[in-house]
Amino acid sequence: MKLRPFASWPALMGGASLVVASLWPLQAHALFDDDEARKAILDLRQKFDAYRQDTDAKLGRLMNESRDAGTASQRSMLELSNQNEQLRAEIARLRGQNEQLARDVAELQRQQKDVQAGVDARLRQVEPAKVSLDGAEFTATPEEKRDYDAAMELLRKSDFAGASSAYAGFLRRFPGSGYTPSALYWLGNAQYANRAYKEAIESHRRLVAQYPSHQRTPEAMLAMANSQIELKDGKGAQRTLETLVRTYPQSEAAAAGRERLAKIR
Known part of the structure; x- marks a missing residue:
């Protein structure tokens, strides 16, 4: 085999120049890509740092x-x-x-x-209260009732003088009281028991004259006759008993009066 001789130096240099010329764009392009990559990396790093700072702040x-x-x-x-x-x-x-x-x-x-x-x-x-006494109904103040009951208590104790004074005082203090007829009756009895016969006759006569329809009136007339007999007034006692029998014939006092009349006639 026959070898071909080397080309001339100029030709060789020209060919080298062509090779270098053909390689330059590739090298330049490679250098350009590295810068862009570094720049992209730097940008990315900056963005990452900014993102991290923002994230840390948040x-x-x-x-x-x-x-x-x-x-x-x-x-x-x-x-x-x-x-x-x-x-x-x-x-x-x-x-x-x-x-x-x-x-x-x-x-x-x-x-x-x-x-x-x-x-x-x-x-x-002080308020009056209803009272029922000796067949009569009336209203009386507490003071009236208290004084009347006090006089009755003295009479029950046989304090005839005290009872007479208490009843007399009651009649003066309460002249219009519903207790008046009963007070007159018991006053006459207390006076009779105390042998104040004239005073007893007067008390019983007031009862008979002022309250002829009262339940105690027939008894008061019989008591009057008894006081008259004690005073040796037989005629007066006889008239009183006859009036009793005539006026209240159905009363128990009239029955007792008839017996008494039979004795004094």
Whole structure:
């Protein structure tokens, strides 16, 4: 095989030049790609750093907000606890006031009852009350009843002088009392028992004249005749007994008067 001789140097240099010329765009393009990549990396790094900083800032804000929210929550819980304690204290205070008011109301009610009882007692001392005595019904004040009952008590004890004084005083104090006819009758009897016969006749005569329809009137006429007999006034006693029998024929006193008449005629 026959070898071909080397080309000339110029030709060789020209060919090299062509090779270099053909390779330059590739090298330039490769250098350009490296710069762009470095720039892209730098941009990406900057963006990453910015994103990280932004993320860190947001995370910090969230942590601060969470911390603030926790503090606010704790503060709210503390305020609620304080309000709850205040509410309990207020309820306890109101309960105490309610209990005190209940005691005050009970005390006022008791005092009102006492006052009402006192008023009722005073009214009973002055208000007239219905009385039924010796077949008659009437109203009398407590004072009238008290004085009349006091005179009757003296008579029951056989204190005839005291009873006479008590009945006489009663008739002066209460001249229009419904007790008057009964008081006149018992006054005459007390005077008779005390041997004050004239006074007894006068008391019984007042009863007969002023209250002819009273239940005690026939008995008063019989008592008058007895006083007249004690005074040796037989004619006067006879007239009194005859009037008794004629006026009240159905009375027990008239029956006793008839027997007495038979003895003195």
